Amino acid sequence: MSRKPDAKKYARRSKRPPGPPARREGAVSQSSGPTQEVRQGVQWVTVDEDNDDQRVDNFLLSRLRGVPKSIIYRIVRKGEVRVNKGRVKPDTRLRAGDTVRIPPIVRKEKPEQVKPGSRVQGVMEAAVIFENDQMLVVNKPSGIAVHGGSGLSFGLIEVLRSARPGSRFLELVHRLDRDTSGLVMIAKKRSALRYLQDELRQKRVRKFYHALVAGSWPDDVGRVDEPLLRYEMPNGERRVRVDSAGKASLTTFRSLERFQGYTLVEASPVTGRTHQIRVHSAWVGHPIAGDDKYMDEVSMKAFRSIGGQRLMLHARALEFRLPGTDEPMRLEAPYDEAFDRVLRILGARKSGSEK
Template sequence: MINSPHANSGVQLLEIGPDAAGQRIDNFLRTRLKGAPKTLIYRILRKGEVRVNKGRIKPEYKLQAGDLVRVPPLRLAERDEPVPLAQGLLERLEAVIVHEDKSLIVLNKPAGIAVHGGSGLSHGVIEALRQLRPEARDLELVHRLDRDTSGLLMIAKKRSMLRHLHEALRGDGVDKRYLALVCGAWPSARKQVSAPLQKNTLRSGERMVEVDEEGREALTLFRVLRRFGDFATLVEAKPVTGRTHQIRVHTRHVGHPIAGDAKYGDETFTREIRALGGKRLFLHAYSLAVPLPEGGELRLEAPVDEMWAQALERLSV
């Protein structure tokens, strides 16, 4: 057990256990030194104030089990006094946890909530869960969902589970499926979209992803679930690769953008869906199957929210 520092803490000697082995020293310190700005962490690393086995190390050094880490005295916020988050947000996230065990949390993330702070946001799901589960000292996102995408999101409570799931995600061990409401009549014969994707950053700083022959290979499998005449189609999307904005860009690429997509969508289609009360991005991670370290499989499904359900109900009238 390694204790986090308190305000005005003295020199600390931290012995690295098996769960932290393989982690970069900078990431380890960011997790352990709650309240410490990244600039401070990199400064004490650069100046050699952090030592591993009495020697200087670089930020990319990977810890090994048994390493002895020396952390200098730091002035930090009390561990028990995190920046308080709105009680309503904490209660909302607690209510949407669909699975929790000793090493994993899976929740049905609402649309509109970011998975982590940054880009003008002070907090997201991971910051809120760290406040909800202060005893789980190694909480980390296993993967990400776009802020406006809802659905199943995995958060590891142990480093060993994080490593296991990252390994499964790199292969074909994790089965993630999404629901998407797309514009027009999706052809039943279109079972997949294979188109390489390239990230581009606009002058405004906004990140866009485009189909580009020079980009990375991307493959998404599709299945028609329900038709609303020629106006819209509910499809299941299974991303075989995990590229940024993959489903959103692939659907637009074949002429069937997702409802409510401000970045890649069709404004007229989105406006018509909004008139039915659908004021959100219609992309939802509804199904998840992951292998467990001890064998077997965890299979979960998460329902869509009331706004989604009501919009589809009005569409079918």
């Protein structure tokens, strides 16, 4: 007669599968190949003031970068995430002092696209024009997106995070088009992010752009308040047009300097719609030089003939109050070489014609 195996003894023997010895909690291992597998044990995290009132799902997404949202919501749903030892829902609000249990996570991460010390990283760090313990402001170069995605391996925020591995929090406060240069605010604390985004919503942050537009800007056009509608081209490209079905939009304009065939204007968007300044300028009949979306081919060819190489739109200045102190601040960003060179060429032609 055969004996039944001791169930308790068998369970103890089978608890760990054959293979290398188990790692202690919190240990990290990396595999070779195009991706690295990161195994992290149970984490017990105390919520600080900076994360007070944040949703659980957003808290986890910020701490577990690279983990798909589906996994985040699954571990919450299964009760593996606990707050003060209790089960929670994804929209549960955290409070400072709460203790959050984050279960072991296995995720695959791509190697860093931006290597420390790379030329792009060096350029971006040199472009920081203001920084304190709450935020930093960068003079973003034209041609670099503010974040990766849509076929781009990295953007401004990824470069900054790579350059500052010790920074616990770096998030974009607002965005700029890829081909637009100039000032971008980045929050270093969640409280600063909430403060600055609320200031933007309340229209207490003033943005001033410099744009070189085709033709002579009319003196009687100081504001454009046409509604804007986003749509897609047949090839999937995103565009915006003036349309009564669109969202209310307002941009103020003033002329700064006139050249032969062009005008340097200051544009200040009161609302923050996609491509707002570009579309409002084109609607008036004076598209921004170098704008391959809203400028006609003949005008584009003429701009290229004078050495134009980029979209001539630059986020020149910001006026805002510093988070934490409410101290008023005004920052200005110089033009890059490509923008400045076009203005010098046009200025030389203007001076020659006046002699």
